[in-house]
Amino acid sequence: MTAATATSIVFEPARRVRAIGVSEILRITDHANALKRAGRPVIVLGAGEPDFDTPQNVRDAAVQAIGRGDTRYTVLDGSPAMKAAVQLKFRRDNALDFALDEISVSAGAKQVIFNALMASLDPGDEVILPAPYWTSYADIVQICGGVPVPVAGTEANGFRLDAAQLEAAITPRTRWLFLNSPSNPSGAAYSADQLKPLCEVLLRHPQVWVLADDIYEHILYDGLAFATPAAAEPRLRERTLTVNGVSKAYAMTGWRVGYGAGPRALIAAMAVVQSQTTSCPSSVSQAAAIEALTGPQDIVAERCADFQARRDFVVAALNRAPGLRCRVPEGAFYTFASCAGVLGRHTRGGMLLRSDSDFCRYLLQDFEVAVVPGSVFGLAPYFRISYATSMAQLREACERIQAACEALE
Numbered sequence: 001m002t003a004a005t006a007t008s009i010v011f012e013p014a015r016r017v018r019a020i021g022v023s024e025i026l027r028i029t030d031h032a033n034a035l036k037r038a039g040r041p042v043i044v045l046g047a048g049e050p051d052f053d054t055p056q057n058v059r060d061a062a063v064q065a066i067g068r069g070d071t072r073y074t075v076l077d078g079s080p081a082m083k084a085a086v087q088l089k090f091r092r093d094n095a096l097d098f099a100l101d102e103i104s105v106s107a108g109a110k111q112v113i114f115n116a117l118m119a120s121l122d123p124g125d126e127v128i129l130p131a132p133y134w135t136s137y138a139d140i141v142q143i144c145g146g147v148p149v150p151v152a153g154t155e156a157n158g159f160r161l162d163a164a165q166l167e168a169a170i171t172p173r174t175r176w177l178f179l180n181s182p183s184n185p186s187g188a189a190y191s192a193d194q195l196k197p198l199c200e201v202l203l204r205h206p207q208v209w210v211l212a213d214d215i216y217e218h219i220l221y222d223g224l225a226f227a228t229p230a231a232a233e234p235r236l237r238e239r240t241l242t243v244n245g246v247s248k249a250y251a252m253t254g255w256r257v258g259y260g261a262g263p264r265a266l267i268a269a270m271a272v273v274q275s276q277t278t279s280c281p282s283s284v285s286q287a288a289a290i291e292a293l294t295g296p297q298d299i300v301a302e303r304c305a306d307f308q309a310r311r312d313f314v315v316a317a318l319n320r321a322p323g324l325r326c327r328v329p330e331g332a333f334y335t336f337a338s339c340a341g342v343l344g345r346h347t348r349g350g351m352l353l354r355s356d357s358d359f360c361r362y363l364l365q366d367f368e369v370a371v372v373p374g375s376v377f378g379l380a381p382y383f384r385i386s387y388a389t390s391m392a393q394l395r396e397a398c399e400r401i402q403a404a405c406e407a408l409e
């Protein structure tokens, strides 16, 4: 043994990272994939990405960009052509008008959110997160020195935040309210009328900014009209960052393009953050995203119809399983079902189910279906299914979940 290997040097992560665990979703998915590699027929319903391919016209646009030599750094927070495509999208879909310097383009909506919080949070600033919420929100808030303030939604209220809850959660330290509609993980969406009472509260608290995460905008069912705060209440526009991206609507998760639009001063501060991290989003991916946003849009509605058929199937199947209860989500590609009715019961192997995590562990170990416990998203006892997978897989998975519930003693 050499001197170098004899000394044990322990790496100590920085305090800002220590507070954050490895994503529970990744941990469950890794475990499920390890079981699969060991030959077990596990069905993984954890993925947060469409199972469709990126549309052909979008892929062609990327190939053409490479051929043209669009292979250099672009303007740091998005090429002028990309920003123009985003501008067009906001006018066409949301009746929102933004100048090009009110638009920021990043490597995914996640980076837009990260830039916004890095650019705006001082230590101890609070961010209100209606629960259940996308896990990354809480982690990003903490990395940026802020304090996540979860506010639990109820099934009775469709997992939507209500005005009284919002009023009670606001303090002088509140910097942001996050609104994600349709939501990951609950699928809940706000209509313009449902946003109004929240906007009324916000108008009384000018220190609170709004981050509207609209990434699932185009996966909205039953003909519901999409609503976003900056359009529903124009007086909030001067303190709203509207975030969106191409990952979900155009099945482009791997291309890493997201964008945000909001007040010029915020956008400029976000550009400072981006200038010292990724410099700019990929030039080729921007060319693809321009085609996605400005090219034919029919495929978006077609895929949404496919997702709706899967939603209907999964919700009906879950509601047939003893002990489970699932409300009908308005959008996104997730169900968020209650498993309260199976807690306190025993598996045939003698395990007592005490929590949603126990139930999910049981589903994976004994029935080979991987789903994510609600506690990961700040609300228990629930579990999330991503139905962005084939009907054949969903049918098999739902049969196994039903059998798992029937097997409880």
Ligand SMILES: Cc1ncc(COP(=O)(O)O)c(C=O)c1O
Residues within 6 Å of the ligand: 048, 107, 108, 109, 110, 111, 134, 180, 183, 184, 213, 215, 244, 245, 246, 247, 253, 256, 257, 258
């Ligand atoms: C609610 C929500 N916002 C943002 C994102 C990030 O999307 P992107 O791929 O654009 O970074 C996700 C991805 O899962 C999400 O679920």
